[in-house]
Amino acid sequence: MAILENHSENRVTLEDIEQTKELPFHIELKDFRIEYYEPAYLEVQTGQAQSKKIPAEVGGEIDLGNELGTAKIVRMFENFKMAIEDGNTIAYEDPHPGSNPALEVQITQPDGQVTTQWVFSLFPGHSHVQTKLQLKYSRPAYRAISDYVSELQVIENDKVVAEKDIEVNHPLHYGGYHFYQSSYDDKAMQYTILQVVSDTGLYVVYAGYWMLCIGVIWLMWLRHIVSKFKVKRT
Numbered sequence: 170m171a172i173l174e175n176h177s178e179n180r181v182t183l184e185d186i187e188q189t190k191e192l193p194f195h196i197e198l199k200d201f202r203i204e205y206y207e208p209a210y211l212e213v214q215t216g217q218a219q220s221k222k223i224p225a226e227v228g229g230e231i232d233l234g235n236e237l238g239t240a241k242i243v244r245m246f247e248n249f250k251m252a253i254e255d256g257n258t259i260a261y262e263d264p265h266p267g268s269n270p271a272l273e274v275q276i277t278q279p280d281g282q283v284t285t286q287w288v289f290s291l292f293p294g295h296s297h298v299q300t301k302l303q304l305k306y307s308r309p310a311y312r313a314i315s316d317y318v319s320e321l322q323v324i325e326n327d328k329v330v331a332e333k334d335i336e337v338n339h340p341l342h343y344g345g346y347h348f349y350q351s352s353y354d355d356k357a358m359q360y361t362i363l364q365v366v367s368d369t370g371l372y373v374v375y376a377g378y379w380m381l382c383i384g385v386i387w388l389m390w391l392r393h394i395v396s397k398f399k400v401k402r403t
Contacts, residue, residue: 170348171363173198173359174199177197177324195325196323197321199322199332201319201360202318203314203358204314204318206315207312208224209290209312210224212304213240214303222307240286241275246272247269248262270289270291273286288304290308293306316337321341346365347365348364349366
């Protein structure tokens, strides 16, 4: 099951056969994120030779002081590209092979004026012309992934009936199904891939295990105890 961010899906592709099955509810992906052992940082150096930094995450914000305003990360790119459409410059995530990590940073000045600055990991030391801020996207050349997480909601009858942040070995369980984090969009990180496992027949398996355990206990211990008890009575 593949789900785009801010979209829902209820169709599951069955293994080994090219067929799909519709679940009686929908799974919505609110957000997908990758966590690293070594985080990246946005660092902003002000004109007073002071610097502040925060982890490079969408929504992260730096308070630069009353005279400079704030800097906020609004988008992250793994392979940043730009194009001209109808006379406007458009930034987008290039799905083709390549690497050009970048941040889209909104700088809000004290008077409310908002400007956009692109900060590139491969080309550090960008300046914001109006405020003379130095912005730097510090990111290790290789970052080992520690985890990837999907924020899921279960939608049934147009209502949210369950929600959970799932990760490897920590699935969502609902309606007789387990939803495991299986894979993800490793280019633009815009969708997640879930493995769906049905609980059908699971309790029969558990019952079989219990019967097997009882049988072993009977053969190893109880049978002999009962035999000795019968001998004493006679």
